Amino acid sequence: MRPYLRSGEVAERAGVNPQTLRYYERRGLIAEPRRSPGGHRAYPPETVALLNVIKAAQRLGFTLDEVADLIDTGRRGRSTPDLRARAVAKIAEVDARIADLTTVRGALDQVIRAGCDSLTDCTCPDCPLPQADLT
Amino acid sequence: MRPYLRSGEVAERAGVNPQTLRYYERRGLIAEPRRSPGGHRAYPPETVALLNVIKAAQRLGFTLDEVADLIDTGRRGRSTPDLRARAVAKIAEVDARIADLTTVRGALDQVIRAGCDSLTDCTCPDCPLPQADLT
DNA sequence: TTGCATCCGGTACCCGGGTACAGGCTTACC
DNA sequence: GGTAAGCCTGTACCCGGGTACCGGATGCAA
Known part of the structure; x- marks a missing residue:
């Protein structure tokens, strides 16, 4: 029973536009979150950290596709x-x-x-x- | 009575896609050329040289807007x-x-x-x- | 005169990384 | 239970520098 966050909160904590969250979801950078009974996204707090990771990787010159790949590769096989x-x-x-x-x-x-x-x-x-x- | 060129010829001599000529015309990089009675563009041969200038300027890192400006400034006031x-x-x-x-x-x-x-x-x-x- | 290459204007699409807007629903607080 | 803030989906738009496609008209040569 963690304190799930709403999209606006995640966006603000990560210093990102709320629209960007949905965009990243479409691009496969962040997983589809749980939904409230009414359909609102409910994010686990780690999402904020993940967004910071994404921003760091971007600053290193990786494209979003490359970042998605890196996150993905890290998640499975730990190659x-x-x-x-x-x-x-x-x-x-x-x-x-x-x-x-x-x-x-x-x-x-x-x-x-x-x-x-x-x-x-x-x-x-x-x-x-x-x-x-x-x- | 110079030997006017058709768009395809200009494009080929300058090593550029024919569509790019119309695009540059819209962007104000090259002047609107004369037309044949049927409406086909008839370019003076200098256009090829101008396209080479544009390419050179692009390689120097100027944007098309900047190139347009430079050509324009050069043409009038010779500043x-x-x-x-x-x-x-x-x-x-x-x-x-x-x-x-x-x-x-x-x-x-x-x-x-x-x-x-x-x-x-x-x-x-x-x-x-x-x-x-x-x- | 006929056939084919070329050109016409207009519009839509590509890349990458988002942002904005419209119209309708949910949630939170008093 | 009312009201405002926030969220939902879908779609369109932005930057820069082009490229592609369409249906129709022209140009040129045999």
């Missing part, structure tokens, strides 16, 4: 190496993204240093715009 | 400092994004090194997951 492996793969993604942005940064820098004055009719010598990067 | 200023601002955006990603990378690294084994029930000591970043 230990999975989180590790996914974190390693995610680091590679992040590194690739950083490399892209670094290239872009360099190209912007060139544009500035060459003194480009127009996208369409730049008059600067050796204008870098036509090549502009390779992202 | 020289504008491209420079926008490139400087864009570098700041890129740097901020890189900083974010670097933070995320660090957090992922911590998760791996701490040996976290589950999003929801990690058993590692000093588990970094609850804090996980501040992006």
Whole structure:
């Protein structure tokens, strides 16, 4: 007989929009909760913690699908190496993204240093715009 | 009496989907071209070059709205400092994004090194997951 | 002149992560 | 037992950058 929470309470405690709860339910991130006799959702308190976990994972760059998968994998088979492996793969993604942005940064820098004055009719010598990067 | 091009030809030369031409027209990136008597678009050949400029600007990280603005500003008043200023601002955006990603990378690294084994029930000591970043 | 490729306008859909609104029901408190 | 806050479902919309599909009209070549 735990103190079940209503959706608004869960949302507020987790710092999340109430609509987001239903959205996560649809996406399979949180389980369908019990219902009150009138049909209102009654959440166990752990849900708040789960939402915090989801937010933490999002901040780590995981998509909602990936988070759903991680939660799911953790729940069944407890396949230990999975989180590790996914974190390693995610680091590679992040590194690739950083490399892209670094290239872009360099190209912007060139544009500035060459003194480009127009996208369409730049008059600067050796204008870098036509090549502009390779992202 | 220049050799006007049909939309499919422009699209092919610029390496772009034909639908994208109409989309860019709607977005104000390319001007509405002349029409044939039957209503088909007849593009001047410069359009291909313009599309390449647009692609270059996109690779520099500018949004289509920003590109439209840059082209427009270049066409009228020839306000020289504008491209420079926008490139400087864009570098700041890129740097901020890189900083974010670097933070995320660090957090992922911590998760791996701490040996976290589950999003929801990690058993590692000093588990970094609850804090996980501040992006 | 006929046949096929292409183009037309309009509309709908895709990705990801939600948010908003409408119209009706339940719950909580006095 | 009244009233207001909160919840329900279903649906539509937002961002950015396009892509796809439809039925009908054109363009061009043989």
